[in-house]
Amino acid sequence: MEVGAVAGMRYVKNGIKAARLVMLYTQHTMLVGDQASAFAISMGLPGPSNLSSTESMEKWIKWKENQCQPNFRKNVVPENSCGPYYRKKDVNVGEKTCLVEDVAEHIRMKSSYVDFHNHDTISMAIFDKSGHIAVGTSTNGASFKIPGRVGDGPIAGSSAYGDDEVGACGATGDGDIMMRFLPCYQVVESMRLGMEPRVAAKDAISRIAKKYPNFVGAIFAVDKNGTHAGACYGWTFQYSVRSPSMDDVEVITVYP
Structure with a gap:
């Protein structure tokens, strides 16, 4: 903890x-x-440093030339420009106020930003000789995100979670959706109740897909005995495993 x-x-x-x-x-x-x-x-880390690369600057320039599309704005005008952005006119329904939006289309478009070519999340679980578990996740976040956006990477229980008594989990994908479900906490708690890693991972992914059928994401689960499995939705996912008894890393491919 x-x-x-x-x-x-x-x-x-x-x-x-x-x-x-x-x-x-x-x-x-x-x-x-x-x-x-x-x-x-x-505390001793190098910096401040300019973290921009030639590749990232070229990508940003092309995005600006394309009227800052795609982006993560919704319910704003103008829709196809770099702003400044303003809220769409509110629509009053009785005493309630709502915004007209095609939620399914919005999730479909946003999840289309997440694929093998533009995703860089690394989530890891490590077991030491004493059985203690450490987990960690690192990511640049979503491409073309709104400044200030925080995804699921630093959210305990969403991108990663571990408990020495049970096991561990790591996740990647559409973090804005996945963090609403704390899927890795769900996986560990499911394993605590007796679910196998394979079933726990599939259950957590299914819970998200039921609410957001167009989301993209993946999970790996490993229990305290080293039994591991993965589950994914919307893409083909790979994770790697290495133990002291293995000569090399094994790459596991998980299909939706």
Whole structure:
């Protein structure tokens, strides 16, 4: 139950090390934004650094030339430009106020940003010789996200969760959707109740897909004995495994 996280952090390259520093040297769970960067640098990590690359700048320039499309805005005008953005006119229904939106289409479009070519989440679970479990997740976040956006990467129980008594879980995919379900917490608790990793992972993914049938995501689950499995929805997912008895890493392919 020791947790450290950072979010919205710039100017420091190694986010997972910064998160570990929060866990080891503060009584907090999460630090965010430039203050998280300042903390990480004060604790010895290199920075401030310019983390932009030639590739990322070219990608951003092309996106701007394409009127900042696609993006994660909804219920705003203008729809096809770089802003500034304004709220669409509210629609009054009786005493309630709502916004007209095709929810299914919105989720379909947003999830289409997540695929093998634009996703960089790394989620890991480590078991030491004493049976203690550590988990961690690191990501750049969604491409073309709105500044200030925080996905499921630093959210304990969403992108990763572990319990020495049970096992561990890691997740990747459409974090804005997945974090609403804390799928890795769900997986670990399901295994605590006796579910096999394969069943627990499939159950957690199914819970999300039932509410959001167009989302994209994947989970790996491993119990305290080392039995592991994965489940995915909307893409073909791969995870890797290595134990002291293995000569090399084994890559497992999981199909939707």
